[in-house]
């Protein structure tokens with residue numbers, strides 16, 4: 001099946017998101033699920049040095065269950081897992097992302113969002129660009145379902161078309177299961193749409209779209225591998241909580257270099273040309 005057709009891109013531009021069926025084969029899903037098991041064991045041994053972080057589920061009443069840590073997410077999976085590093089360059093996903101952002105791509109995030117059975121908490125509504133230090137804020141996130149996801153186990157939900165809204169303030173993202181999806185009064189929650197996915201399918205969304213996810217009230221886990229991509233023209237504009245420089249992996253282009261370190265005001269294009 002071809003992805004990234006003109007019709008797909010028109011749908012993406014209108015709604016701000018697009019489902020990519022079958023990004024991963026059944027064997028690919030099995031391997032990713034086994035890798036998540038392995039990472040849970042690594043998390044039990046403590047967070048490795050560097051940028052990778054294992055974040056425990058803040059709203060679970062236990063830190064571990066049956067000997068396994070109850071994790072909410074793992075950031076910079078590309079540094080601790082060859083499998084999740086390679087998955088960032090999944091050809092079906094990259095075909096669509098490069099049709100939107102261009103052929104040269106860097107990775108802003110490589111994250112596992114984890115919702116163990118009965119534990120994953122609510123992810124409040126937000127726009128990613130409100131938190132990300134890149135200008136212009138034209139990025140694409142892809143969330144690849146490693147387990148089937150639906151409203152019962154806390155799938156992603158989006159407000160179609162909200163990628164055209166101005167960037168707003170959203171408050172806390174990690175929320176208790178019984179908390180509201182947002183504290184904002186001006187957001188019409190009847191517009192929210194659940195994006196159910198089969199294991200191996202993916203949803204690609206604009207970095208300005210209003211989205212979040214529900215709690216996991218089921219006996220099934222809901223795990224997803226999330227990648228955010230940006231083009232080499234985007235400039236690093238650190239806010240007060242950001243480091244003065246950050247190194248980003250290159251996924252495609254820039255003459256095959258592995259990563260680029262950006263200081264305030266720099267883009268990967270300007271740094272690469274100066275080599």
Ligand SMILES: O=C(O)CCC(=O)C(=O)O
Pocket residue numbers: 113123128143154155156211212213224226
């Ligand atoms: O996958 C989820 O549960 C939500 C992820 C999300 O909204 C984000 O990381 O920006």
